[in-house]
Amino acid sequence: MSKQFDVVVIGAGPGGYIAAIRAAQLGMSVACIDAWTDDKGGPAPGGTCTNVGCIPSKALLQSSEHFEHANKHFAEHGISTGKVTMDVATMVGRKDTVVKQNNDGILYLFKKNKVSFFHGRGSFSKAVEGGYEIQVKGAKDETLVGKQVVVATGSNARALPGVDFDEINILSNDGALALGAVPKKLGVIGSGVIGLEMGSVWRRLGAQVTVLEGLPTFLGAVDEQVAKEAKKAFDKQGLKIELGVKIGEVKGGKKGVSVAYTDAKGEAQKLDVDKLIVSIGRVPNTIGLNPEAVGLQLDERGAVVVNDLCQTNLPGVWAVGDVVRGPMLAHKAEEEGVAVAERMAGQHGHVNFNTIPWVIYTSPEIAWVGRTEQQLKQDGVKYKAGSFPFMANGRARALGDTTGFVKMLADAATDEILGVHIVGPLASELIAEAVVAMEFKASSEDIARICHAHPSLSEATKEAALAVDKRTLNF
Ligand code: FAD
Ligand code: NAI
Numbered sequence: 001m002s003k004q005f006d007v008v009v010i011g012a013g014p015g016g017y018i019a020a021i022r023a024a025q026l027g028m029s030v031a032c033i034d035a036w037t038d039d040k041g042g043p044a045p046g047g048t049c050t051n052v053g054c055i056p057s058k059a060l061l062q063s064s065e066h067f068e069h070a071n072k073h074f075a076e077h078g079i080s081t082g083k084v085t086m087d088v089a090t091m092v093g094r095k096d097t098v099v100k101q102n103n104d105g106i107l108y109l110f111k112k113n114k115v116s117f118f119h120g121r122g123s124f125s126k127a128v129e130g131g132y133e134i135q136v137k138g139a140k141d142e143t144l145v146g147k148q149v150v151v152a153t154g155s156n157a158r159a160l161p162g163v164d165f166d167e168i169n170i171l172s173n174d175g176a177l178a179l180g181a182v183p184k185k186l187g188v189i190g191s192g193v194i195g196l197e198m199g200s201v202w203r204r205l206g207a208q209v210t211v212l213e214g215l216p217t218f219l220g221a222v223d224e225q226v227a228k229e230a231k232k233a234f235d236k237q238g239l240k241i242e243l244g245v246k247i248g249e250v251k252g253g254k255k256g257v258s259v260a261y262t263d264a265k266g267e268a269q270k271l272d273v274d275k276l277i278v279s280i281g282r283v284p285n286t287i288g289l290n291p292e293a294v295g296l297q298l299d300e301r302g303a304v305v306v307n308d309l310c311q312t313n314l315p316g317v318w319a320v321g322d323v324v325r326g327p328m329l330a331h332k333a334e335e336e337g338v339a340v341a342e343r344m345a346g347q348h349g350h351v352n353f354n355t356i357p358w359v360i361y362t363s364p365e366i367a368w369v370g371r372t373e374q375q376l377k378q379d380g381v382k383y384k385a386g387s388f389p390f391m392a393n394g395r396a397r398a399l400g401d402t403t404g405f406v407k408m409l410a411d412a413a414t415d416e417i418l419g420v421h422i423v424g425p426l427a428s429e430l431i432a433e434a435v436v437a438m439e440f441k442a443s444s445e446d447i448a449r450i451c452h453a454h455p456s457l458s459e460a461t462k463e464a465a466l467a468v469d470k471r472t473l474n475f
Contacts, residue, residue, distance in 0.1 A: 001143075002133065002143040002144060002145045003031070003116075003142060003143070003144050003145070004029075004144075004145050005028075005029045005030060005031045005116070005144060005145070005146050005147070006023070006028035006029045006030065006146070006147050006148065006344075007020070007023045007028050007029070007030045007031070007146055007147070007148050007149070007150065007341075007344060008030075008031045008032075008033065008122070008132070008134050008144050008145075008146030008148075008149050008150075009023070009030065009031070009032040009033070009149075009150040009152060010033050010122040010134065010149065010150070010151050010152060010153055010289065011032075011033070011034060011047065011122075011151070011152035011153040011154055011321075011323075012032050012033075012034035012036070012045035012046065012047060012106065012117070012152075013034075013046065013047020013048055013049055013050075013152060013154045013321060013322075013330075013333060014046075014047060014049045014050075014321065014330040014331070014333045014334045014337070015047075015150075015152035015154070015320040015321025015322070015323075015333030015334065015336060015337045016032060016034070016047070016150065016152030016153075016320070016321070016337065017032060017034075017045055017046070017047075017106050017109070017110070017337075018333075018334045018337035018338060019150045019152060019320060019336075019337030019338070019340050019341050020032040020110070020113075020115045020150075020337075020341075021109055021110075021113045021115060022337065022338045022341035022342065023150075023341040023344060023345070024113040024114055024115045025113060025341075026341060026342065026344075026345040026347075027345070028341075028344065028345065029116075030114075030115045030116065031115070031116045031117075031118060031144050031146065032045075032110065032115050032116070032117055032118070033117075033118045033119075033120060033121075033122035033134070033136050033144070034047070034117070034118075034119065035119075035120060035121040035122075035138070035288075036051055037119075038100070038103065041139075042119075043103070043107065043117070043119040044099075044103045045103055045106040045107060045110075045117070046099075046102050046103050046106050047152075047154050048154050048155065048173075048322070049330040049333075050099060050102045050103060050106070051099060051103075052173050052174045052177055053173065053330070054330050055098060055099055055102050056095045056096075056098070056099050056177045057173070057177060057194075057197055057198065057201075057361070058361060059094065059095040059098045059099075060091065060092075060095055060177060060201045061197060061200065061201055061361050063091040063094065063095070064091075064200070064201045064202075064204035064205050065204065065363060067084065067086050067204060067205060068204040068363075070084045071084050073400060076400060077400075086182070086205055086206075088179065088180060088181050088182060088205070089180065092177075092178060092179075092180070095177070118136045118138065118142055118144070119138045119139060120136040120137050120138020120139065120140070120141070120142070121136070121137050121138065121288045122134050122135070122136050122144075122288075122289070123135050123137070123288055123289055123290035123293070124149075124289065124290045124291060124293040124294045124296065125143075125290070125293055126293055126294065127294050127314075128145055130147055131145050131146050131147040131148070131149075131316065132145065132146055132149050132294060132314075132316070132317065133145050134146065134149065147316060148316040148317070148318065148344050149316065149317045149318070150317075150318045150319070150320060150337070150340055150341075151286075151289065151296070151304055151312070151317065151318070151319040151320075151323060152319070152320050152321050152323065152333070152337065153284075153285050153286055153287075153289055153323045154284075154285050154321060154322045154323055155282040155283060155284050155285050155322035155323065155328055156282060156283055156285045156287075157172035157173055157174070157278070157279070157282055157283075158278075158280050158281045158282055158283045159172070159278060160189065160247060160250060160278055160280065163250045163252075163278065165278065166252060169252050169253075169256060169257050169274070169275055169276065170250070170252050170257060170276050170278065171275060171276065171277045171278070172277075172278060172279075173194055173198070173277075173279065175275075175277075176194075176198045176202075176277045176279075177198075179202070179275065182202060182205045182206050182207050183202065183207050183273070183274040183275040184207065184208065184274055185207065185208050185210075185256075185272070185273040185274050185275075186199070186202050186203075186207040186208070186209045186210075186273055186274065186275050186276075186277065187209075187210050187211075187212065187257065187259055187271050187273035187275070187276040187277070188209060188210070188211040188212070188276070188277045188279060189211075189212050189247060189259070189276065189277070189278045189279065189280055190211075190212075190213060190214075190278065190279040190280040190281070191211045191212075191213035191218060191219070191241050191243070192219075192279060192280070192281065193279075193360050194277070194279035195211050195213075195277065195279040196211075196234070196239075196360055196362050197360065197361055197362060198277055198279065199211055199239055199277070200237075200239065200362045200363065203237065203238065203239050208238075208240075209238075209239055209240065210240045210242065210271055210273070211239065211240065211241045211242065212242050212245045212247065212259065212261055212271065213241060213242065213243050213244070213245065214244070214245060214246065214247070214280075215243065215244065216243050216244040216264065217243065218230075218231050218241065218243055219231075219360075219366075221372075222366060222368065222372065222421075223368060223372040223373055223374070223407065223419070223421040224372070224373065224374055225373065225387075225407060225421070226366060226368065226404075226407065226421045226422070226423045229364075229403070229404055229405065229423045230360075230362070230364060230366050230404075230423050233363075233364050233403050233404075233423075234362070237363075242263060242264070243264060244263070244264030245261045245262065245263055245264065245269075246261060246262040247259065247260075247261050248260035248261055248262065248268075250276070252276075255274075256272060256273055256274045256275070257272075257273050257274075257275070257276040258270060258271070258272050258273075259271040259272075259273070259276065282322065282328055283301065283302060284298075284301060284302045284303040284304070284322060284323045284324070285302075285322070285323060286298060286302060286304065286323065291304070294314060294317070295313070295314065296312055296313065296314055296317060297312065297313040303323060303324055303325060304319035304323050304324050305324075306318070306319050306324045306325065309339075309340075309343060309349075310324065310336050310339065310340050310343075318340045318343075318344070320333055320336035320337050320340055321333030321336060321337070324336075326353065327356060327358070329356065329358070331356065331357070332351075332356050335351045335356075336351055339351050352439065354370065354438070355369055355370065355435050355438045355439050356369070357369040357431045357432070357434075357435050359427065359428040359431065361428060364401075364403045364404045364423050364424045364425065364427065365422075365423070365424065365425070365426065365427035365428050366422070366423050366427060367421075367422045367427035367428055367430065367431035368419065368420065368421040368422065368431065369419065369420055369431055369434050369435050369438060370409070370417070370418050370419030370420060370434075370438055371409065371418050371419040372409075372419060372421065373385060373407075373409060373419075375419075376409060376418060376419070381411070381418065382411070382412035382413065383409050383410060383411060383412050383418060384409070384410050384411075384412050384415075384444070384468050384469075385407060385408070385409050385410075385468065386407070386408050386410075386444065386464050386465065386466065386467025386468030386469070386470070386472075387405045387406060387407040387408070387464055387467055388405060388406050388460045388461075388463035388464040388466075388467055388472060388474075388475055389402075389404070389405040389460075389475065390402045390403065390404050390405060390406075390424045390425060390457070390460055392463075392474050392475040393455075393457060393459055393460045393463075393474075394454070394455040394459075395455035395456050395457050395459070396424070396425055396457060396460070398455065399425055399457075401424070401425040402424075403423070403424055403425070404422070404423035404424025404425070404427070405422075405423065405424060405460070405464070406420065406421075406422045406424070406430065406460045406461050406463070406464040407420070407421045407422070407464060408420050408434075408444055408447070408461070408464040408465055408467070408468055409421075410443065410444040410468050414443070415443035415444050415445055415468070416441055416442070416443055417434070417437050417438050417442055417443065417444055417447070420434035420437075420438075420461070420464075422434075422461075424457075424460075425457060426457055429457075430457055430458060430460070430461060433447075433458060433461055434461065444465040444468035444469065445465070445469065446465075447461060447462060447465035448462060448465040448466045448468075448469065450462065459474075463475065
């Protein structure tokens with residue numbers, strides 16, 4: 001006997017669980033299926049983000065940052081500690097607790113919002129009168145029918161061709177978040193977001209980290225000036241980043257991993273490391289979904305094809321998050337989840353792709369929204385730029401973290417803010433003001449005229465806005 005729902009959501013990552021909750025809030029009967037299983041065999045909703053992504057990486061970044069502060073910066077404050085040591089098992093255990101709190105939080109939210117949760121793998125079996133039949137294979141097999149279906153099955157780490165992840169020595173993000181000890185030598189392939197964040201964690205804890213990047217430019221999607229400032233800081237920290245390499249044979253053995261590569265000069269090189277993280281992007285995941293059963297269209301990368309409204313080629317079937325086009329970010333997945341739920345309820349859900357913020361949680365943090373200076377040049381847009389260094393910000397000096405700056409780009413004619421780029425302390429939090437400003441189509445003058453608390457890092461944003469008009473007050 002099948003169970004009938006207005007909506008069946010497949011996947012309980014940030015795209016799926018948020019879509020399920022919002023649909024239930026709007027009065028629909030909702031089922032959400034998720035396959036993720038914890039080490040005791042129980043459900044672990046939250047997807048990549050909660051289990052092996054955003055949340056655990058930030059937990060380890062926090063622990064390793066405390067360690068670095070205790071080792072390198074406490075003395076400046078007059079605090080002496082003696083020898084500071086790191087118990088990796090405790091750090092990883094704390095991370096696991098943080099993950100579990102988030103898994104449990106989602107199960108609680110499902111109960112609160114009357115979303116029926118099914119632990120198992122969901123796959124399309126057929127289209128039926130007024131909907132789609134979905135089989136759940138899990139601890140208890142079930143047959144569900146949804147009038148509408150949301151596919152939110154996320155993504156998986158991309159492996160180098162012919163080099164499988166063993167998660168012991170050749171690691172994806174999964175293994176990189178669960179190391180039992182600090183490796184003496186750590187190799188990272190790909191200087192993207194994961195490479196920099198995970199490389200930073202293990203470098204702070206004492207690993208000698210070498211990052212090998214295929215492209216000749218560092219963080220090509222980031223504003224050039226910001227990328228340059230960040231690179232300078234990473235170099236100073238001892239995070240070795242080699243650009244323009246071509247990876248050759250990767251040989252994993254019991255003792256470690258050997259990576260043959262050609263450097264930017266075309267010379268053959270070899271990197272021997274204890275552990276290797278491969279972070280060269282992610283691929284959309286539809287494993288076990290059985291899209292063929294209903295004729296759900298995928299593109300050549302395996303992503304579910306959707307239009308701007310997240311509608312697939314099938315009536316009543318939607319898809320959101322990492323499994324569709326666009327940036328692979330948790331907050332983008334969530335926004336799409338909300339918008340789809342509202343559209344299913346006949347409302348006008350909305351996602352503004354131009355104001356999705358990006359954050360890289362390294363030290364210094366890197367955050368941006370809108371277009372970079374190089375994109376504006378490419379698009380032939382006339383703009384004014386203003387920046388303000390944290391060195392001239394009182395709060396940053398008191399914090400002891402004066403690296404970086406806030407940079408604002410505004411339209412030369414209308415003064416509308418077109419992009420804000422931050423490298424420095426708490427850039428992840430500061431960027432929210434810029435997102436709000438851009439959503440409200442604010443001008444740089446608007447920000448310059450708003451009272452910002454003193455002393456605060458946000459004053460650097462106000463000063464960057466003043467700098468657009470060449471009238472900073474504190475620099
Ligand atoms: P996912 O989170 O991947 O969830 C998909 C879920 O669907 C999973 O639970 C999966 O088990 C389940 N599933 C798949 N197929 C089926 C099926 N057939 N049946 C049932 N269940 C199924 N983004 C940020 O915005 N900020 C960050 O700081 C950040 N840090 C990251 C750090 C790392 C190391 C990684 C790897 C990613 C990070 N991301 C971050 C990206 C973020 O995790 C993803 O963009 C986000 O999780 C995508 O959400 P989603 O719901 O589309 O998919
Ligand atoms: P990425 O796309 O950020 O970076 C991959 C890097 O690997 C690129 O610089 C690319 O040029 C390089 N590369 C690709 N193939 C290569 C090869 N064969 N040899 C050498 N270099 C190669 O991907 P990453 O870091 O794996 O992260 C995946 C996604 O997860 C991110 O794009 C992001 O969407 C999400 N994420 C977001 C975070 C955040 O928001 N803070 C944190 C971590 C991940």
